[in-house]
Amino acid sequence: KEMTVRDALNSAIDEEMSADPKVFVMGEEVGQYQGAYKITKGLLEKYGPERVYDTPITEAGFTGIGVGAAYAGLKPVVEFMTFNFSMQAIDHIINSAAKSNYMSAGQINVPIVFRGPNGAAAGVGAQHSQCYAAWYASVPGLKVLTPYSAEDARGLLKAAIRDPDPVVFLENELLYGESFPISEEALDSSFCLPIGKAKIEREGKDVTIVTFSKMVGFALKAAEKLAEEGISAEVINLRSIRPLDRATINASVRKTSRLVTVEEGFPQHGVCAEICASVVEESFSYLDAPVERIAGADVPMPYAANLERLALPQIEDIVRASKRACYRSK
Amino acid sequence: KEMTVRDALNSAIDEEMSADPKVFVMGEEVGQYQGAYKITKGLLEKYGPERVYDTPITEAGFTGIGVGAAYAGLKPVVEFMTFNFSMQAIDHIINSAAKSNYMSAGQINVPIVFRGPNGAAAGVGAQHSQCYAAWYASVPGLKVLTPYSAEDARGLLKAAIRDPDPVVFLENELLYGESFPISEEALDSSFCLPIGKAKIEREGKDVTIVTFSKMVGFALKAAEKLAEEGISAEVINLRSIRPLDRATINASVRKTSRLVTVEEGFPQHGVCAEICASVVEESFSYLDAPVERIAGADVPMPYAANLERLALPQIEDIVRASKRACYRSK
Amino acid sequence: TDTTPITIETSLPFTAHLCDPPSRSVESSSQELLDFFRTMALMRRMEIAADSLYKAKLIRGFCHLYDGQEAVAIGMEAAITKKDAIITAYRDHCIFLGRGGSLYEIFSELMGRQAGCSKGKGGSMHFYKKESSFYGGHGIVGAQVPLGCGIAFAQKYNKEEAVTFALYGDGAANQGQLFEALNISALWDLPAILVCENNHYGMGTAEWRASKSSSYYKRGDYVPGLKVDGMDAFAVKQACKFAKQHALEKGPIILEMDTYRYHGHSMSDPGSTYRTRDEISGVRQERDPIERIKKLVLSHDLATEKELKDMEKEIRKEVDDAIAKAKDCPMPEPSELFTNVYVKGYGTESFGPDRKEVKASLP
């Protein structure tokens, strides 16, 4: 059986809304328009305007309202049309949501999900292509999830909605239409994935490739190519950037002794940098080669198709870096 | 001769305003009140209300206005009362300032400085203590400077104001009142420090300690203690987080073979993580020990004095980590 | 307790925007009058004590005092129930007290002790009392307004027949997120009451220097508003009653409370560089909210000067006792550093500054 990421997300929200009357959806165009990317399709019709709220284009205002509703015990699922626009509301995500439980010593918890497409889409230019994984994942009090497959999308979104803490849920527009095999278990309405646990997507013994979101697909393709050349790559899908599953990453590197990290976002202070630091801290003596990093180019996203391609990690970059890690040239 | 960081900043702005009529100052309480932390003291009186603007408490609005003025060729120096409030305006810093020169292929450059205290002060709690160094320094198009001493403050702020690109200038409230020796050269109105160059504050041969802002002082004190125990520590003051002076860091580590990184901000995806990644990428084979990281605790900043102390790096943490790097216990 | 009804006339008429103002005659009782006096005097004394503790370095960081503005807290509380929610900014000590918080919790929090209302983790700006619908205590100017509208959203969602009061200053009144939240609240008929505590200064900036229009009760444009003498607890009470009714029936409304802070903005501000001492003493003499109630108590023969003096002595002792007790209260346990980061930490690791030395598994 197969399912698209879009349907996985849609069904996850649908099921959680049906299970818990405190769950509601808000955001720009999520209702009548069915969602700019149709993730919330059918929800308005099914649950009515008391559960599905179209907001004006005022991220600070509606995010603040969402967080306030969560203070009072509701479970909002707030859509950002893209995470680029979350910058307008970031103070509420950080100062009003992430820190409240701590500042109030546990009085005010904030069961809210902020979700939407994150990172680069295709041809949308510098202001619409940023990846916010590292920013949000740097903040204690937040949980940051990054699904890759349909199973990830369903299992993690359902877990996020049920979670009593604020969750930043970073999707990828280019994955919405992709189909993935899905198990019966994952289709069950009780299905949930554990927050904070990475998934080993492919086992291997020569090199560990750690990544998340769309790049998991690229890493898997790179692993296939590497296999053709006799290199056995283990691919780790982080699923959760915060909490970060340091144990799984380090266990894998202790086995393979080689690490390649991959992300689409800007490199400096990124997710890759943290993974490198974590492995150097915990498994330094196991490392047989420098940690390799493949990331978005250190420039704003250009529009032109050829430049855009150069600005984003490609499968061959992952292959090349993996070979370097294994001291194989060409 | 000695000078406080406050006077260094104040004189830097003053001199640049006097040198270039396009330089003006704006922010909350910067004029009549002389600045919440008195950095802009005397400027209103000296330059009048056409060069010094008190703004309403509307960071998004006045930052956007500052950036627009820079589009049109003025050189605004925008004060955030603290950088925590820059989150309200972060979209303008990232999308309107950092990316414009690129998106316009060089037509719209943005000569603006965003400055103010960053990171933890004393007893101000979770919403007023965040360090934004890693966030801003992850963004291509921005330059991010972090002065420690009075000389840094003068030389870097003057360079920032003269720079044709947007600069995020992260000060530290607890350093404002500190006095530092200052050279005649640094007092000259032509004085400027190069952007993107780190400073070796203390030479050493056994371990490299890399840090910035207030933690430079802690690292220097740690180095003294280490010296008493026969460990010679080299202390690098980054001064600039973006561009990051990878060359100076790596050269030092190639000499000492050991690295301790220190920052006050949250650890995950922080400045330390990037330094570790950079050294692992460029100088892996020179490393004789795991890279050590000392950073803010991975929690929102607590108010109580004892917890706050536990949440922030202390000199003894740096000493301990340095000894670990040198394989010395106790 | 003597609950003889008394009718009190507000000092000034209300000025209304897009609504009919309520009557100037406010229903009260002898008991309420005496309660008002006592609680306001307690608030005043508490804030003065906090000032001293700050100067003695027992309170750190920011500390924003409410003296001068007590009538707003008192009048609002008298009009509503604990099911109605309140949210405010950093100037939150007296609101917390009004919602039923204790002096001991307050002073403990201010000094960063275990018994603090936020166990010492929040500090002066971050008091909460969720059980009586007090949602803090927020440090980012303006942020509490959308948050408050969100609480109102939840009240409506849950069909609670309760409202939320979101308090903000004249400085905060220019914040864009306030206009965003107001538009949404109006579209969705949320029972949100925006209370602008206009104390005429945002830190060191006089209202007219920060606001092109300082008619804050009209700044909602299409949202009704009422201007209220915020130094008159009965005017505040009447306005809040009116606003609650309005909010339940028709959605958001703005109340502008004309008030004054005696202290500087926070402890580092002497509060006298941007306004004259004459201005401050003029307000104290002519508009002081406690003096007004005192006069009413006396003119209605509800207590003698001597009885009120005794009450004040009692209050002073109450405050001193709470401070003494709070001083004896220990600081938080070091392990508290890692609690409350999450409700559900899934046992993941969290780190102190030196992660090889201090690590915790999050509960």
Add this chain to the structure above:
Amino acid sequence: TDTTPITIETSLPFTAHLCDPPSRSVESSSQELLDFFRTMALMRRMEIAADSLYKAKLIRGFCHLYDGQEAVAIGMEAAITKKDAIITAYRDHCIFLGRGGSLYEIFSELMGRQAGCSKGKGGSMHFYKKESSFYGGHGIVGAQVPLGCGIAFAQKYNKEEAVTFALYGDGAANQGQLFEALNISALWDLPAILVCENNHYGMGTAEWRASKSSSYYKRGDYVPGLKVDGMDAFAVKQACKFAKQHALEKGPIILEMDTYRYHGHSMSDPGSTYRTRDEISGVRQERDPIERIKKLVLSHDLATEKELKDMEKEIRKEVDDAIAKAKDCPMPEPSELFTNVYVKGYGTESFGPDRKEVKASLP
């Protein structure tokens, strides 16, 4: 060129807020009328062509078309000089053309070619022409309004006697930063003109679903405003002239342009799920801005139907030629990936995805 003066009556009266509306009689000339027709027809043709190029996958990502709204660009341009600045959102092709940009630059940018006005690096939403004071081309809803006020700030600072027009949509009109910028502009008397292009939908949301008050010309509260028939280029011209004068003398003003977009919001939106086809065709038939000018041209005997048809043919060819030329234009050089990140890169290293493979020293 025939500059015989002609006086044209605006289709509708202006509705004013806190100001006296300008006269409905607009001064023009035969030349101007013909110019209006030609430029608007060119704009229309250009946008239709962009639509086709998008469908042929030669344009990627977002692409927001302006057809229906041409009278705003044209009328505004006719009232001002190139020293006056304009800033807008992502729906920027026609504004750029109006400021003197060429079709070749436009189509090259849309297809990501070297000759694009942003060398292919910006894309549809990020056109600029600084030499004629066009400051873009912005993708974040509302952000361009404070930016525009900042440009006005610079004009005033430099004593330039010029003004800035900041264009935004009815959806953007609720953004808080707009109210923040307006307050500051009013306090500082900035020569900023906020132009709300009310095309009645923000993406798929009808104005009344997003705005409690959709009287956008009044949303500045204390700032004057004027409601204008945005389908009538002469009404727009008159309003912009009036606004410029006002802004120079008294500070900010809001112009609400009642207009309409024929296309969907961007290319993925069919534009017909949230409005009826009847509504669209009704506007086309009764209010089309080009038809209105055409009628004026004919009724003043400035050209025959035939001559206008010929002109349209010419325009079609002009557009086709520009497209053909743009298609021949190469993509940017790969080295352009690393240019323009900074004006001054200090020779520091920048990295491609694989930093051990692709590295650049920033100029």
